[in-house]
Amino acid sequence: MNETATATVTAAGSKSQQAYEAVKARIVEGTYTPGYRLVLASLAKDLGFSVVPVREAIRRLEAEGLVKFERNVGATVAGIDPTEYLYTMQTLSIVEGAATALSAPLVGEADVARARAVNQKMRECLDHFDPVRFTQLNQDFHSVLFEHCPNPHILDLVHRGWNRLGSLRSSTFRFVPGRAHDSVDEHEALLQLIEAGADAATIEKAARLHRSATLDAYLAQAQPLP
Amino acid sequence: MNETATATVTAAGSKSQQAYEAVKARIVEGTYTPGYRLVLASLAKDLGFSVVPVREAIRRLEAEGLVKFERNVGATVAGIDPTEYLYTMQTLSIVEGAATALSAPLVGEADVARARAVNQKMRECLDHFDPVRFTQLNQDFHSVLFEHCPNPHILDLVHRGWNRLGSLRSSTFRFVPGRAHDSVDEHEALLQLIEAGADAATIEKAARLHRSATLDAYLAQAQPLP
DNA sequence: GCAATACTAATCGTATACGATTTCGTACTT
DNA sequence: AAGTACGAAATCGTATACGATTAGTATTGC
Numbered sequence: 001m002n003e004t005a006t007a008t009v010t011a012a013g014s015k016s017q018q019a020y021e022a023v024k025a026r027i028v029e030g031t032y033t034p035g036y037r038l039v040l041a042s043l044a045k046d047l048g049f050s051v052v053p054v055r056e057a058i059r060r061l062e063a064e065g066l067v068k069f070e071r072n073v074g075a076t077v078a079g080i081d082p083t084e085y086l087y088t089m090q091t092l093s094i095v096e097g098a099a100t101a102l103s104a105p106l107v108g109e110a111d112v113a114r115a116r117a118v119n120q121k122m123r124e125c126l127d128h129f130d131p132v133r134f135t136q137l138n139q140d141f142h143s144v145l146f147e148h149c150p151n152p153h154i155l156d157l158v159h160r161g162w163n164r165l166g167s168l169r170s171s172t173f174r175f176v177p178g179r180a181h182d183s184v185d186e187h188e189a190l191l192q193l194i195e196a197g198a199d200a201a202t203i204e205k206a207a208r209l210h211r212s213a214t215l216d217a218y219l220a221q222a223q224p225l226p
Numbered sequence: 227m228n229e230t231a232t233a234t235v236t237a238a239g240s241k242s243q244q245a246y247e248a249v250k251a252r253i254v255e256g257t258y259t260p261g262y263r264l265v266l267a268s269l270a271k272d273l274g275f276s277v278v279p280v281r282e283a284i285r286r287l288e289a290e291g292l293v294k295f296e297r298n299v300g301a302t303v304a305g306i307d308p309t310e311y312l313y314t315m316q317t318l319s320i321v322e323g324a325a326t327a328l329s330a331p332l333v334g335e336a337d338v339a340r341a342r343a344v345n346q347k348m349r350e351c352l353d354h355f356d357p358v359r360f361t362q363l364n365q366d367f368h369s370v371l372f373e374h375c376p377n378p379h380i381l382d383l384v385h386r387g388w389n390r391l392g393s394l395r396s397s398t399f400r401f402v403p404g405r406a407h408d409s410v411d412e413h414e415a416l417l418q419l420i421e422a423g424a425d426a427a428t429i430e431k432a433a434r435l436h437r438s439a440t441l442d443a444y445l446a447q448a449q450p451l452p
Numbered sequence: 453g454c455a456a457t458a459c460t461a462a463t464c465g466t467a468t469a470c471g472a473t474t475t476c477g478t479a480c481t482t
Numbered sequence: 483a484a485g486t487a488c489g490a491a492a493t494c495g496t497a498t499a500c501g502a503t504t505a506g507t508a509t510t511g512c
Contacts, residue, residue, distance in 0.1 A: 063289040
């Protein structure tokens with residue numbers, strides 16, 4: 001059997017949990033593309049489990065918005081129509097902004113240095129532009145900034161938002177390449193705010209606008225998503 | 227697809243759904259108090275279903291934070307230690323503030339009038355103070371203000387927050403009676419902001435502070451929760 | 453008398469089985 | 483020929499059954 005390289009090796013005994021993580025991984029990494037039909041029996045046979053744990057896993061993924069479920073019909077990998085993208089990005093702008101602001105006082109020098117290093121890689125990435133790598137680095141960067149958020153509820157909401165966007169992380173910056181440059185600059189500005197111990201409201205506003213700007217750039221592009 | 231405020235007519239064919247709603251109702255209305263142990267077999271026998279749909283319902287409630295679940299041990303109605311209360315209120319202050327701001331442009335005169343009527347009842351309620359009724363009216367009031375939020379994700383987060391607080395809605399204002407008076411005044415101020423077509427940021431800030439103030443009042447009280 | 457261990461009861465986790473519902477293809481009717 | 487009605491295949495929903503794990507209790511050894 002093959003394991004996902006990025007997996008945290010949870011090795012959770014529960015098969016529901018295993019199924020959950022397996023399916024989630026396949027969705028996020030793109031093995032199951034949006035619209036893909038998730039048949040319980042097939043998945044169960046594929047994973048070697050019975051349908052019951054798989055079913056539970058699917059319902060959990062539904063709750064997170066990663067799959068769409070229709071009674072007596074089945075589950076499909078949640079699509080990302082532009083409307084959903086807008087909703088998700090808007091929600092993320094709000095909760096991530098808050099998380100970043102709440103996290104800021106707990107971000108130490110080492111964290112800032114790490115974030116800055118990531119941002120530097122992003123800047124280098126601008127030349128021979130690789131959207132996938134860039135978006136991955138982007139997530140790494142922001143993770144450093146909000147991961148210290150002391151409120152686990154908010155942090156969870158942020159993670160869910162990123163997960164939902166994960167399905168199209170390969171394409172986010174592909175559609176708005178011009179945005180990448182500004183993004184890197186805004187990152188540096190954000191770091192300086194944090195270093196300076198800026199007001200929570202200021203940091204929140206900056207973080208939110210940073211995300212909103214990406215959303216706006218996408219909307220301006222008005223390119224239909226796959 | 228989604229149930230309106232006037233629930234109870236759902237009668238969703240799925241037994242999972244029925245079980246979900248039944249258990250949720252009993253938690254929110256207080257039949258199952260925090261810490262109550264939810265035994266699958268007992269619930270199933272009680273509801274007349276098998277354990278499988280009940281199990282699914284419990285997991286959904288877990289995802290919403292209404293019950294706590296421990297593997298191979300069982301589920302209990304989620305307690306509300308002060309820490310959790312703080313987290314939930316803080317999260318709610320953020321998402322409800324955003325929802326209210328996004329909703330504001332869509333709130334018509336009729337809505338404002340309705341909200342004001344509710345607030346008037348709350349003011350009358352101040353004399354012979356009934357915490358339960360007051361908190362119910364409070365929810366009604368805010369529902370009018372955020373229910374038009376065009377982003378369903380955010381709206382859903384607001385609903386979840388209110389649900390989590392539902393278990394102690396009978397006690398929220400019981401512990402901070404002095405807060406009730408200020409709350410009514412802030413409601414009126416909020417209505418005037420909306421009527422005047424105030425800036426989204428202004429409305430968001432006001433709505434958030436309104437909730438934060440309740441949280442702060444509670445924290446100042448520093449009374450341990452049941 | 454106290455503590456550690458073995459045993460029992462309760463409960464959860466998963467598998468298998470069967471009934472219910474939907475969907476799609478085919479044949480028949482107009 | 484087109485639309486409708488019927489039927490079969492696929493899939494989901496739920497029930498029942500059994501194995502696995504935990505918690506509580508009694509017993510035994512020191």
